Amino acid sequence: MNKRLFALLSLLVIASMALTACGGATTAAPAAxxxxxxxxxxxxxxxxxAAYECTDALGCxxxxxxxxxxxxxxxxxxxxxxxxxxxxxxxxxIAIDDKGGKLLGHNILLTTxxxxxxxxxxxxxxxxxxxxxxxxxxxxxxxxxxxxxxxxAITQAGLTTISPSNTRPALTDPNRGPDYAGYLRTAHSDxxxxxxxxxxxxxxxxxxxxxxxxxxxxYAQALQQVFADNFKELGGEIVxxxxxxxxxxxxxxxLTTIAAKxxxxxxxxxxxxxxxxxxxxxxxxxxxxxxxxxxxxxxFSPDFLKASGPNxxxxxxxxxxxxxxxxxxxxxxxxxxxxxxxxxxxxxHAHAYDAANIIFAAIEKVAVVxxxxxxxxxxxxxxxxxYATKDFPGITGNLSCSPSGDCGAPVIAVYxxxxxxxxxxxxxxxxxxxxxxxxx
Amino acid sequence: xxxxxxxRMLDLVVxxxxxxxxxxxxxxxxxxxxxxxxxxxxxxxxxxxxxxxxIAQGAIYALIALGYTMVxxxxxxxxFAHGDIFMTGAFGAYFVATWLNTIGFVDKNPALGLIIPILxxxxxxxAIAMLVExxxxxxxxxxxxxxxxxxxxxxxxxxxxxxxxFFGPGKYAYPPLKALDGGWTIMNVEIQKVxxxxxxxxxxxxxxxxxxxxxxxxxxxxxxxxxxxxxAALMGIDVNRIIVSTFAxxxxxxxxxxxxxxLVYRQIDFFMGFTPGIKAFxxxxxxxxxxxxxxxxxxxxxxxxxxxxxxxxxxxxxIPRPYQLKDVIAYTMLVMILLxxxxxxxxxxLSKKKA
Numbered sequence: 001m002n003k004r005l006f007a008l009l010s011l012l013v014i015a016s017m018a019l020t021a022c023g024g025a026t027t028a029a030p031a032a033x034x035x036x037x038x039x040x041x042x043x044x045x046x047x048x049x050a051a052y053e054c055t056d057a058l059g060c061x062x063x064x065x066x067x068x069x070x071x072x073x074x075x076x077x078x079x080x081x082x083x084x085x086x087x088x089x090x091x092x093x094i095a096i097d098d099k100g101g102k103l104l105g106h107n108i109l110l111t112t113x114x115x116x117x118x119x120x121x122x123x124x125x126x127x128x129x130x131x132x133x134x135x136x137x138x139x140x141x142x143x144x145x146x147x148x149x150x151x152x153a154i155t156q157a158g159l160t161t162i163s164p165s166n167t168r169p170a171l172t173d174p175n176r177g178p179d180y181a182g183y184l185r186t187a188h189s190d191x192x193x194x195x196x197x198x199x200x201x202x203x204x205x206x207x208x209x210x211x212x213x214x215x216x217x218x219y220a221q222a223l224q225q226v227f228a229d230n231f232k233e234l235g236g237e238i239v240x241x242x243x244x245x246x247x248x249x250x251x252x253x254x255l256t257t258i259a260a261k262x263x264x265x266x267x268x269x270x271x272x273x274x275x276x277x278x279x280x281x282x283x284x285x286x287x288x289x290x291x292x293x294x295x296x297x298x299x300f301s302p303d304f305l306k307a308s309g310p311n312x313x314x315x316x317x318x319x320x321x322x323x324x325x326x327x328x329x330x331x332x333x334x335x336x337x338x339x340x341x342x343x344x345x346x347x348x349h350a351h352a353y354d355a356a357n358i359i360f361a362a363i364e365k366v367a368v369v370x371x372x373x374x375x376x377x378x379x380x381x382x383x384x385x386x387y388a389t390k391d392f393p394g395i396t397g398n399l400s401c402s403p404s405g406d407c408g409a410p411v412i413a414v415y416x417x418x419x420x421x422x423x424x425x426x427x428x429x430x431x432x433x434x435x436x437x438x439x440x
Numbered sequence: 441x442x443x444x445x446x447x448r449m450l451d452l453v454v455x456x457x458x459x460x461x462x463x464x465x466x467x468x469x470x471x472x473x474x475x476x477x478x479x480x481x482x483x484x485x486x487x488x489x490x491x492x493x494x495i496a497q498g499a500i501y502a503l504i505a506l507g508y509t510m511v512x513x514x515x516x517x518x519x520f521a522h523g524d525i526f527m528t529g530a531f532g533a534y535f536v537a538t539w540l541n542t543i544g545f546v547d548k549n550p551a552l553g554l555i556i557p558i559l560x561x562x563x564x565x566x567a568i569a570m571l572v573e574x575x576x577x578x579x580x581x582x583x584x585x586x587x588x589x590x591x592x593x594x595x596x597x598x599x600x601x602x603x604x605x606f607f608g609p610g611k612y613a614y615p616p617l618k619a620l621d622g623g624w625t626i627m628n629v630e631i632q633k634v635x636x637x638x639x640x641x642x643x644x645x646x647x648x649x650x651x652x653x654x655x656x657x658x659x660x661x662x663x664x665x666x667x668x669x670x671x672a673a674l675m676g677i678d679v680n681r682i683i684v685s686t687f688a689x690x691x692x693x694x695x696x697x698x699x700x701x702x703l704v705y706r707q708i709d710f711f712m713g714f715t716p717g718i719k720a721f722x723x724x725x726x727x728x729x730x731x732x733x734x735x736x737x738x739x740x741x742x743x744x745x746x747x748x749x750x751x752x753x754x755x756x757x758x759i760p761r762p763y764q765l766k767d768v769i770a771y772t773m774l775v776m777i778l779l780x781x782x783x784x785x786x787x788x789x790l791s792k793k794k795a
Binding site for chain 1 (some may be wrong): 481482483485486489490493494497609610611612613616623630632705706707709714715716746747748750751755760761763764766767
């Protein structure tokens with residue numbers, strides 16, 4: 001390409017960016033990381049005639065009267081772990097339905113992007129969404145690995161995302177760095193989950209010797225470590241911390257190694273495939289016939305029962321406590337049943353529903369509505385409004401966001417699988433739940 | 441021979457380096473083994489347990505490896521779609537077995553309930569392999585060697601994503617056979633019935649295959665085609681027919697392996713053929729590609745080493761979480777075999793012309 005053509009093209013690109021960004025007004029290019037104070041939080045209707053001038057540090061999204069309000073969902077929607085993302089996506093869709101599909105008189109448009117449950121997939125999905133200047137805010141991602149890969153692109157584009165299901169502790173660490181300025185979550189941090197499982201094992205089951213297995217993923221590695229640290233602090237002994245490859249199928253050798261250390265309790269917070277292989281094979285290994293087994297929210301799914309077979313009866317699974325949900329969870333399940341049929345696919349649908357509603361509430365707070373129906377949404381103000389969420393009445397509890405992005409109400413419960421039949425999966429059934437809550 | 445001093449020095453350095461690698465790996469294995477054994481963490485029953493797991497896994501590798509090695513023997517081509525043929529067999533058997541279970545047939549005839557899905561899987565896998573051969577390989581028979589290889593990778597992706605399209609990305613659980621629950625205790629070692637079944641079925645299948653190749657007319661023709669296609673054609677052998685039957689035979693073995701795999705590990709999904717396929721290819725090279733008994737030996741050796749290796753020598757070397765490195769053992773073995781015996785464990789009889 002010759003130089004003059006290139007210059008012309010870049011000029012065109014810049015011009016079109018300026019035009020779409022803020023109605024041709026005075027906006028500077030989004031300057032990302034520095035959380036400059038929002039200057040314009042003037043809600044409600046402006047006087048007719050005077051065009052709104054965007055002075056937000058990150059720019060504004062302009063939505064003309066006939067245009068939809070554009071939201072996005074990013075997370076794993078294909079592959080072995082797709083039930084996790086699909087489940088959360090449904091939560092967002094139900095939240096949109098509850099608004100009648102409209103916010104401030106604009107239809108809500110939801111774009112979805114598959115992030116494949118890997119850092120690379122997260123990076124690809126995030127950069128794709130970050131280039132779309134019509135997007136107001138996002139819900140996602142589903143796997144912690146996706147956020148690690150993609151969050152920089154989202155924050156730098158001036159966007160804000162709320163994850164319904166990332167549980168890796170580091171993501172909302174106070175020292176998480178400027179790339180995470182646009183990141184919040186309604187899911188609990190595994191710092192709580194690993195601790196809860198350790199307390200459950202030590203106090204409720206009364207076991208003193210535990211072993212852990214992880215699959216090398218960011219989620220499993222961090223979670224089993226939190227568990228191990230807390231279990232040791234309580235006075236227990238960690239006899240083995242093993243790991244397997246994500247595509248391993250024969251678990252008997254690693255289980256034999258663990259059996260040689262004679263644990264009373266094995267904790268494997270992994271995903272469905274590996275979790276299924278371990279559960280199916282563990283009873284065949286001499287010395288592990290009676291060992292107690294526990295996993296976490298990554299395998300809190302009917303797919304896990306399918307993959308494990310009859311041995312799954314009696315396995316403990318930690319998860320957010322559905323019975324501690326203060327909002328109308330039963331009503332949500334009814335809407336879910338009516339819209340999709342069948343029970344929920346995974347754990348985090350209610351968290352996704354709450355994430356979407358927090359965003360809607362923040363948009364309503366900061367949006368500037370013109371007389372002709374055009375609305376402007378200042379990005380930094382929106383981000384600040386989301387962080388300022390306090391005592392928001394969600395399904396999962398009364399949610400308040402911390403300055404480091406934790407909005408969740410971390411109430412963890414431990415459930416026990418009562419039946420190996422995947423069709424019987426319904427943790428919130430009042431009479432005959434499977435799995436059934438056993439602690440606390 | 442006009443080698444300069446510099447070239448000779450380079451040769452010396454390279455071969456010295458290769459010898460260094462060999463010696464280092466062997467030393468690591470020996471030291472690790474001695475340390476582990478002297479610590480005495482495992483009882484001898486547990487060691488036997490490791491070997492039994494390894495043999496069961498290795499028997500499945502061996503069955504898949506046969507398909508690689510037979511096709512290579514005849515066409516000098518690596519059929520990378522073979523792992524996915526294994527997957528199609530597992531899927532076919534899953535649907536038949538589930539159906540037989542729901543109509544209550546399996547409870548009445550457990551033996552037939554096992555054999556019918558295996559036969560169906562073999563037939564289905566053979567049919568799909570014949571189709572793949574006809575569509576993706578035969579038109580490229582006279583193209584340069586790399587072309588059918590690329591075509592094979594394409595066929596592999598096609599099969600995977602076609603099955604994903606039909607049956608979704610989720611997991612299916614192969615219905616367990618009640619008759620196979622439990623196990624026997626022999627000399628203090630508990631052996632699962634299902635493991636015995638896998639090894640026995642694999643042995644029977646391989647015996648049949650060996651008989652077919654060595655003592656039947658088709659087998660004789662296969663060996664002739666593998667020696668020299670043109671001469672075989674001159675002797676009145678229908679080369680195309682023999683190639684197709686080679687694909688079908690290899691695929692039938694893979695289909696049966698798919699059922700045995702699902703009986704042991706339960707989970708079936710569209711991507712399940714990938715890793716076993718690569719491992720079986722390793723096993724085929726290990727045993728000497730193109731050599732049928734070699735594939736069997738290679739599969740068993742690979743399975744046993746994968747199972748016993750992490751606890752035998754990696755743990756002794758003080759490596760934490762050794763089971764994550766199971767694949768490293770498999771591929772290090774491959775490198776070692778290629779260094780020590782480039783033609784594979786049983787690869788002697790492979791003439792230079794063919795290799």
